[in-house]
Amino acid sequence: MAIYFRRRSPLHLPITLSVSLMALNVTLMVCWIILLAEQAEWTALTIGVVTFTMILIGLSFWLALTIKEIRLNHRQANFVDSVTHELKSPIAALQLSLETLRMRDLDEDKRAEFHAMMAEELTRLDQLIEQLLEVGRLDAIGAHERPETVPLQTLLYRCAESACIQHHVDIERVLTFDVPRISIHARRMMLQLVFSNLIDNAVKYADDPPAVRIEAFPTGADRVTVRITDNGSGVSYDERKKVFRIFYRGGSELERRRKGTGLGLYIVYTIVRRLKGKVTVLDRVDGEQGCTFQVELPGRVNQPESTDDSSGGSDAASELSTREEDAA
Structure with missing residues (x-):
């Protein structure tokens, strides 16, 4: 094959x-x-x-x-070149680390460093396998869940935290939030997959230093628009529809410097369509370098009920805003 x-x-x-x-x-x-x-x-x-x-x-x-x-x-x-490389890299790193630990007498600090690196490679391998499995079960994702009122503020903040941890960046320096208290009536797992992939891509492909802005606002009586903007190299007009195709990644995989499989945006596009929404790639509103991924979803646009989950997300976002003001 x-x-x-x-x-x-x-x-x-x-x-x-x-x-x-x-x-x-x-x-x-x-x-x-x-x-x-x-x-x-x-x-x-x-x-x-x-x-x-x-x-x-x-x-x-x-x-x-x-x-x-x-x-x-x-x-x-x-895709085959990418997956082969993505599978071989963590396996090779694990093998090298195990051989080093077995053949050399290292102090505790060095051993802890190698253990941390091995754990990171295992996490990377697990995420790759999970993404491959997600593509195979897209039709069944969220089928066992009932739609619920999901506080968007909390969901986006947690997805951003996960992406920043994965790429070893400081969320306070990289992310800017402008998300009011909006709730979407949908399956939580499906929303999490959509925004996890988009925010992960934004952080991954952002420039150095990375800067990502996440904003959300109600549009009409029953829709929500979420925009995720980065300062990367952007997406050319000719590729804005192609990027949502399965396996698609611009250029040759053997010459690529960014890791990936070309499945993330396909997953986003498929789930958003199942949610009867729309995802598009736009230029930045301010005309600066980068691009904006805009997601429009149906759902109840209202003040969420006061729950532990929503209040936690609000507190987290408020804390981030306070820290940014203090840093400024």
């Missing part, structure tokens, strides 16, 4: 063949029209024109499907 995926078929061959056949078809059709028009064979002329037209349409469809299949093959090849 991997060998099949790695065969990156060139596009020029099917394109050249299809264009040649189309040109031949058009030439034959023109000759047919001229020949039979001179002889006033209108019935044969009509049948011939219809036949040549259907052949031309068939060739066009064949070309379009062939190009689509080759591009999917390229994305699958990139």
